[in-house]
Structure formats: structure tokens, C-alpha cells
Amino acid sequence: MMTLDFDAGITPQAAVERMQxxxxxxxxxxxxxxxxxxxxxxxxxxxxxxxxxxxxxxxxLMDSLFAMYPEADRxxxxxxxxxxxxxxxxxxxxxxxxxxxxxxxxLESDKIKNGGRLRKIAPETTGAAFLRKDGFSRSSYxxxxxxxxxxxxxxxxxxxxxxxxxxxxxEID
Amino acid sequence: MSYKFTANTxxxxxxxxxxxxxxxSNNMESVYTDSIEDFSEDLxxxxx
Numbered sequence: 001m002m003t004l005d006f007d008a009g010i011t012p013q014a015a016v017e018r019m020q021x022x023x024x025x026x027x028x029x030x031x032x033x034x035x036x037x038x039x040x041x042x043x044x045x046x047x048x049x050x051x052x053x054x055x056x057x058x059x060x061l062m063d064s065l066f067a068m069y070p071e072a073d074r075x076x077x078x079x080x081x082x083x084x085x086x087x088x089x090x091x092x093x094x095x096x097x098x099x100x101x102x103x104x105x106x107l108e109s110d111k112i113k114n115g116g117r118l119r120k121i122a123p124e125t126t127g128a129a130f131l132r133k134d135g136f137s138r139s140s141y142x143x144x145x146x147x148x149x150x151x152x153x154x155x156x157x158x159x160x161x162x163x164x165x166x167x168x169x170x171e172i173d
Numbered sequence: 174m175s176y177k178f179t180a181n182t183x184x185x186x187x188x189x190x191x192x193x194x195x196x197x198s199n200n201m202e203s204v205y206t207d208s209i210e211d212f213s214e215d216l217x218x219x220x221x
Contacts (some may be wrong), residue, residue: 001178027209033188047176082179085220087186090213093191097174097209163174165183 002046002065005032007069012042014094018068020110021104025094030086043083044069049097055079060127061100064107105133176212180204185219197221 006015012029019026028045046065052058063076074136076083108128181197182204189197206212 001176028213028216030213033219046210049174053175072208082181082201084188085216087219088217091219092210092213095209097176137220157187 001048001077002062004044004046004065004069004072005076005083006043006069007041007073009035009087010069011040012044015042015044015069015071019106022109024098024103024106025098027098028090030090030092031088032082033087035086035088046103048100048103049095050100052054053099054127054130056127057130058123059126060125060131061104063106065102066126068107100131175221176206176209177203178206178212179213181221183220185221190218191194 004015006073008011010033011019016026018031027047028043030043030045032043052061058079062079066072066074079136126141179201181200182202183197183200185193206215
């Protein structure tokens with residue numbers, strides 16, 4: 001599970017829509033104890049479909065999320081960080097765990113959508129190498145398309161085709 | 174699908190103060206939930 005903490009710079013709706021532009025809906029959105037209408041403070045949770053035991057891989061994924069969300073509070077990236085709950089309603093946006101393969105492929109993509117920014121990530125870091133070695137990810141679009149035998153269902157295959165189409169397109173949508 | 178995470182199961186209806194935060198961080202345990210909805214309910218009770 002990965003959680004991002006936002007204190008300023010982005011609204012909850014914009015944060016969700018940024019990832020939804022890639023057909024991924026974060027699992028939870030919840031206001032923090034300190035949230036107010038004037039100053040929105042909230043957290044976005046990504047529940048992954050498998051546990052990550054490798055610390056480098058975990059850090060690589062977290063860094064990639066921060067690249068996608070530069071507005072998130074970087075003080076909360078430590079793996080030992082614990083987050084408070086809330087006294088406000090928690091929104092379940094997606095009740096299914098996210099595919100780590102797909103999430104990582106999006107985070108490593110070079111397509112900028114919906115307010116996302118250029119991502120200065122280093123795909124050859126130890127963490128990224130571990131994820132690929134372990135079969136977690138085929139990072140490039142072409143590799144993903146070529147690895148459809150790993151797809152778990154038709155929806156995933158459809159998603160891969162969409163990624164390839166985006167890759168071939170010069171447009172940034 | 175079962176979800177495993179680490180939590181303190183004390184509930185709060187306000188932001189914990191420093192003393193409470195220290196108590197929370199010293200009393201974390203492995204817990205499981207069967208669904209993301211169940212996990213969300215726990216968060217809504219102020220569980221850390």
C-alpha cells in the first residue's frame with residue numbers, strides 16, 4: 001500500500017483525475033483531521049495487488065509516485081511513516097487492488113496528462129531492476145504489449161493496446 | 174483478497190497529540206482486512 005499526503009497545491013478532485021487520465025483510479029481518498037474547506041488536506045491511497053518486500057523497489061515506486069504528484073508532502077515518503085486515520089468520511093474510489101505492473105508502466109511513461117509533470121525518474125536504479133527481474137513489470141510500452149501472455153484478463157489486454165496506441169501517437173492528451 | 178498492513182487499533186475522533194502519537198508508534202501491530210471497504214471503515218474511526 002502506498003499513501004500520498006497532500007497539504008496544499010492540488011485539490012482532491014484534481015489529484016484523483018490526474019491518475020484517472022491513465023485509467024487508474026486510486027483506491028481511497030480521505031480528508032485528514034486538519035482538513036478544512038479553505039485549506040484542503042487529504043491523503044490518496046494506492047493498494048497494490050502484491051506485497052513489495054524489496055526496499056529499493058518500494059522506494060523506486062514511491063519516488064515515481066512523487067514524480068507524478070510533486071504536490072505531495074515529501075516528508076511522508078519514509079517507509080516507516082505511519083499515517084493517522086480521520087474523523088471524516090473516507091471515500092472508497094476503487095475497491096480492487098491495483099495492478100503493480102500497470103501502475104509502474106504508467107509511472108514510467110513519458111506521456112504527460114491532466115496536469116502531470118515531466119518525470120525525472122531513473123529506470124535503471126536498483127529498485128526498478130528488481131521489479132523487472134521479479135516479473136513485476138515490463139517497463140516500456142512495447143515490452144508490455146509483447147508480454148500480453150502475462151495479462152490476467154481481457155481488460156488488461158485492452159489497456160495494453162491503449163498504451164501502445166498512446167505511444168505511437170505524437171499527441172499529448 | 175486479504176490485505177495485510179501495520180496499524181495501531183486505538184480509535185481517535187481528533188488528531189492525536191504528541192503523547193498519543195508516541196504511544197501509537199510504539200504499539201503498531203500486523204492486522205488484516207478482507208476488503209478495501211473494511212480498511213476504509215477503520216480509517217474513518219481514526220485508526221492509524
